[in-house]
Amino acid sequence: MEKVFSKPHVLTDTPTHYCPGCTHGVIHRIVAKVIDDLGIEGDTIGISPVGCAVFMYNYFHCDFQQAAHGRAPAVATGVKRVHPDKIVFTYQGDGDLAAIGTAETVHAATRGENITIVYINNSIYGMTGGQMAPTTLMGQVTQTTPYGREASTQGFPIGIAEMLSTLEGPSYIKRCAVDSIKHIKDTEESLRVAFQRQIDKKGFSLVEILSTCPTNWGMPPLEAMEWERENVFKVFPLGLYKDKEINFYHKDVANADEKAIKASENSGTDCDSIKEED
Numbered sequence: 245m246e247k248v249f250s251k252p253h254v255l256t257d258t259p260t261h262y263c264p265g266c267t268h269g270v271i272h273r274i275v276a277k278v279i280d281d282l283g284i285e286g287d288t289i290g291i292s293p294v295g296c297a298v299f300m301y302n303y304f305h306c307d308f309q310q311a312a313h314g315r316a317p318a319v320a321t322g323v324k325r326v327h328p329d330k331i332v333f334t335y336q337g338d339g340d341l342a343a344i345g346t347a348e349t350v351h352a353a354t355r356g357e358n359i360t361i362v363y364i365n366n367s368i369y370g371m372t373g374g375q376m377a378p379t380t381l382m383g384q385v386t387q388t389t390p391y392g393r394e395a396s397t398q399g400f401p402i403g404i405a406e407m408l409s410t411l412e413g414p415s416y417i418k419r420c421a422v423d424s425i426k427h428i429k430d431t432e433e434s435l436r437v438a439f440q441r442q443i444d445k446k447g448f449s450l451v452e453i454l455s456t457c458p459t460n461w462g463m464p465p466l467e468a469m470e471w472e473r474e475n476v477f478k479v480f481p482l483g484l485y486k487d488k489e490i491n492f493y494h495k496d497v498a499n500a501d502e503k504a505i506k507a508s509e510n511s512g513t514d515c516d517s518i519k520e521e522d
């Protein structure tokens with residue numbers, strides 16, 4: 245019989261800990277398929293987040309480094325700069341990326357680091373029990389907005405794709421969803437472009453993926469999908485926000501120490517004496 249469907253090789257056999265109907269698992273599968281298709285399993289290093297995806301290193305065969313709250317883009321920057329030939333991606337929720345790690349996100353983007361960010365926007369802090377995130381919709385009820393989010397005390401939702409696409413640094417920014425076959429295929433294609441952009445050394449790529457949290461939204465999975473389509477899509481429109489190949493990312497930091505010493509020799513600074521004083 246012809247085999248028409250199989251589990252991506254890079255996924256391990258470990259059962260995931262996600263709630264039934266959570267789309268983190270769907271997104272893991274798509275990321276894994278793209279890594280398989282590009283043949284980069286042995287060269288890929290993931291940076292896992294805080295939040296519900298904290299254990300994702302158990303589900304992928306490729307290397308992973310765990311980052312502290314919000315610090316994944318900074319960790320990815322370091323990993324990529326010492327391993328410029330590896331493919332480095334972060335996988336972060338909206339609490340991790342758009343609240344706790346806003347600074348790291350914006351600065352990695354504006355520096356145009358040659359990394360890929362997979363950003364999971366489920367409009368809530370899932371893991372910690374359903375508190376408001378910066379992406380929570382106006383009027384949305386969460387544990388910390390029991391009467392619904394309102395502007396005078398909680399401000400307005402942050403559109404990461406919109407915000408980062410105003411910066412000069414990023415190369416590719418897209419917002420996708422996984423509520424239908426059509427959108428799953430689009431997400432797969434977008435992740436493929438994002439990873440390829442990095443492989444080609446063409447710069448910073450971020451794919452924002454709208455995701456559901458049936459548990460903390462307090463809905464069965466199918467109802468959560470419907471709620472997402474009716475409400476979340478209006479606030480966070482799907483689409484391509486930036487697509488510009490940029491070539492100034494060949495940061496040769498593998499030899500940075502040597503270069504720094506040479507530069508300081510030229511400027512008359514004695515590096516050895518600085519090291520001794522340290």
Ligand SMILES: Cc1ncc(C[n+]2csc(CCOP(=O)(O)OP(=O)(O)O)c2C)c(N)n1
Pocket residue numbers: 294295296297313336337338339340341364366368369370371372377
């Ligand atoms: C009680 C508590 N407060 C704060 C934290 C720190 N913290 C870890 S995960 C998380 C939220 C992550 O939400 P998000 O990044 O949106 O990921 P999701 O779980 O929604 O996928 C926070 C605030 C914690 N672990 N415990």
Ligand code: SF4
Pocket residue numbers: 261262263265266267268296366370371456457458459460
């Ligand atoms: S709490 Fe929400 S985001 Fe976390 S695994 Fe459950 S459904 Fe998914």
Ligand SMILES: [Mg+2]
Pocket residue numbers: 295337338339364365366367368369370377
């Ligand atoms: Mg979240």
